[in-house]
Amino acid sequence: MGLGWKVALLNIMRNGRRSLITLAAIVFGCTSLIVFGGFVQSMYDGMRESMIRSQLGHIQIYANGYNQYGKAEPEKYLIPDRDLSTISQLIESESNALVVAPRLNFNGLLSDGKQSIAITGIGIDAEKEVMLSSAIRIVDGEDLFPEDIEAAHLGEGLFNALDVQVGDYLTLLASTQDGAINAVDVQVMGVISTGVKALDDRLLRVNLPLAQELLYTSDITRMVVLLDETQLTDTAISTLVSAFEQHHLDLELKSWEELAGYYHQVVGLFNGVFEFITVIVLIIVALSISNTMLMAVMERTRELGTIRAMGGTPRQVVSLILLESVFLGLIGSLLGLLMGALAAKGITYAEWMMPRPPGSTQDYPIRVFVVPDILFRTFLLGFAISLVSSLYPAVKASRLPVVKALRFT
Amino acid sequence: MLVELEDVSKRYQLGNLWVDALRGINLTIERGEFLAVKGPSGSGKSTLLNILSALDHCDSGSVEIEGINLSALNEHQCSLFRRRHIGIVFQSFNLIPVLTALENVIYPLTLSGTVNAKARAEKALEAVGLEQLMSQRPTQLSGGQMQRVAIARAIVSQPNLILADEPTANLDSVTSESIMSLMKQLNREQGVTFVIATHDNYVTGLASRVITVRDGELVEDEPSPPFTLQEAIA
Ligand SMILES: Nc1ncnc2c1ncn2[C@@H]1O[C@H](COP(=O)(O)OP(=O)(O)OP(=O)(O)O)[C@@H](O)[C@H]1O
Ligand SMILES: [Mg+2]
Numbered sequence: 001m002g003l004g005w006k007v008a009l010l011n012i013m014r015n016g017r018r019s020l021i022t023l024a025a026i027v028f029g030c031t032s033l034i035v036f037g038g039f040v041q042s043m044y045d046g047m048r049e050s051m052i053r054s055q056l057g058h059i060q061i062y063a064n065g066y067n068q069y070g071k072a073e074p075e076k077y078l079i080p081d082r083d084l085s086t087i088s089q090l091i092e093s094e095s096n097a098l099v100v101a102p103r104l105n106f107n108g109l110l111s112d113g114k115q116s117i118a119i120t121g122i123g124i125d126a127e128k129e130v131m132l133s134s135a136i137r138i139v140d141g142e143d144l145f146p147e148d149i150e151a152a153h154l155g156e157g158l159f160n161a162l163d164v165q166v167g168d169y170l171t172l173l174a175s176t177q178d179g180a181i182n183a184v185d186v187q188v189m190g191v192i193s194t195g196v197k198a199l200d201d202r203l204l205r206v207n208l209p210l211a212q213e214l215l216y217t218s219d220i221t222r223m224v225v226l227l228d229e230t231q232l233t234d235t236a237i238s239t240l241v242s243a244f245e246q247h248h249l250d251l252e253l254k255s256w257e258e259l260a261g262y263y264h265q266v267v268g269l270f271n272g273v274f275e276f277i278t279v280i281v282l283i284i285v286a287l288s289i290s291n292t293m294l295m296a297v298m299e300r301t302r303e304l305g306t307i308r309a310m311g312g313t314p315r316q317v318v319s320l321i322l323l324e325s326v327f328l329g330l331i332g333s334l335l336g337l338l339m340g341a342l343a344a345k346g347i348t349y350a351e352w353m354m355p356r357p358p359g360s361t362q363d364y365p366i367r368v369f370v371v372p373d374i375l376f377r378t379f380l381l382g383f384a385i386s387l388v389s390s391l392y393p394a395v396k397a398s399r400l401p402v403v404k405a406l407r408f409t
Numbered sequence: 410m411l412v413e414l415e416d417v418s419k420r421y422q423l424g425n426l427w428v429d430a431l432r433g434i435n436l437t438i439e440r441g442e443f444l445a446v447k448g449p450s451g452s453g454k455s456t457l458l459n460i461l462s463a464l465d466h467c468d469s470g471s472v473e474i475e476g477i478n479l480s481a482l483n484e485h486q487c488s489l490f491r492r493r494h495i496g497i498v499f500q501s502f503n504l505i506p507v508l509t510a511l512e513n514v515i516y517p518l519t520l521s522g523t524v525n526a527k528a529r530a531e532k533a534l535e536a537v538g539l540e541q542l543m544s545q546r547p548t549q550l551s552g553g554q555m556q557r558v559a560i561a562r563a564i565v566s567q568p569n570l571i572l573a574d575e576p577t578a579n580l581d582s583v584t585s586e587s588i589m590s591l592m593k594q595l596n597r598e599q600g601v602t603f604v605i606a607t608h609d610n611y612v613t614g615l616a617s618r619v620i621t622v623r624d625g626e627l628v629e630d631e632p633s634p635p636f637t638l639q640e641a642i643a
Contacts, residue, residue, distance in 0.1 A: 003508070003512060003515060003516055003519040004519065006508075006512070007505065007507060007508065007516075010507035010508070011507060014506070014507050302503065303503070303505055303506075305503075306499075306503040306505070307505075307516075307520070308464075308488060309462070309464060309491065309497050309499075309503075310491070310492070310497070310516065310517040310520060310562070311488050311489065311491040311492025311493070311495075311517060311520055311521060311566075312488060312492075312520050313484075313485050313488040313489065313520075314484055314485060314488070315485070316488075316520060402464045402465075403459050403464050403465050406464070406499070406503070
């Protein structure tokens, strides 16, 4: 039906304003889906990377059983001192790890002489941790250095809760491996923020030797591995698992994905929100298109009657109207992709600051990713919705009684 | 026999009033006739033509064209029937404004997927004397020229029956005459049957047969007088 395409196209141009309204609706829909989708993706990305680079690393390695029983009896599920160098060597030779850092976790009380606050403590290798936890921000004071034996970093919330200045000394209490109470003095070297408020309210970081002295052990809780890139996590885990098995090391591994329960909750929630918004946008677009197509049909009642009088079947009338919306859908969706991508780039470029998300302590500039998957999906949706919403006007046009349509002015 | 109407009636509802647009019409039309339908306004001429073109169904009686019983056809089949057998010429031309004259004539052929559509459409436009204006849009044409395009469009699929509802009512008398002599010429040279509803005495003067309807009834059916206007001009 060569002429059908031409008629459809010419009709779109004949009624420029109406077509523009329809196009605007499609473009608006596509743009908002692309921008919102890209924004959500960038949020996932930012949250993931900040969790990986402030606490989780890509892979964590524990003594076997730690995750199941270690909460109750942490002292029984430590990685023994004698295995550490083998493990480090294996990790460095078998995976493209940037950093491999030991951590010793403990719970304790931190006291300024007047009050004591329960803390979550980590003994760290300060030099390695600088790279591993690059997303941790020093709010006040200085970095930890291995030479500062008594130095400690306090989470922002914890620091504010105590009556203390940078440089002051505090007392740290904890129970040792065999159950005795032990205490050491720590000097406040700096105030840090991980971006997660709940953590910042309790976090204390000290050098590993100090933590080991406090707990009376030379073992560690876990090794944290940071890779070149997040995508490499799964392959790295499988090579490490077999390497550890070959060397008869009784260890268990967890990926950041398994550790980041909160991340998955947020992703689930926002995917739900995104779908809801998608539906609303589609409904608005559909109503607008079907309204303008209905007007188009009304305006051309007489012409459609003429086509029927010349022997056009009801089905041919339907396809004539649908053909128009195919064009509008194609043009609109393509324009929408262009607009969406431009808007995404523009917003990212403008570096507007985002309101601080709940539970977070840092501001971020708004970033909107241009995600090929989202572009493709949006294009299909834009195209499909313009077809679907023209269905009713098209069928209505095909059902007009011909005699009536011909008399229509 | 091309057309056979037996006891055809049609009534319309106007609010809670029933209007008998046609009452018990009996009519046969032979191939090659040039038939004029006359009658006062509201007498049922258009209704009759709509039924003949399968644009509308009658309430009772039977309509057979080319041996096909029109009452038995559904919407889709009616469309196919018109496509194959009927050409329609309207009072207000009803050309598709976005298309050129040539494309308007090609259009019905594309609906039926006819091959060679362009060549056939050009031939039809030559037959109505518009070979110079094929690429003009309807808005660039005069009323008479538009009606010529419409006639070309009606004959292009070589129907047996062309129905024209007051084809000259929107034209001045000089143009009307040339349009009518074009139709008459097509009737003579290509043997196409014409049924024309009209108030125009010039049209009835050209006809080979004139029927008169009044209040939905066929009240007169007679061949034209021997001295037709056409011969007077010729
Ligand atoms: N769709 C309709 N609904 C209701 N009544 C109708 C309809 N179409 C025609 N009629 C009525 O049927 C009767 C015949 O109408 P029709 O249009 O056939 O007359 P006509 O002879 O063509 O008149 P005119 O010379 O004015 O064109 C009129 O009384 C008209 O009002
Ligand atoms: Mg009429």
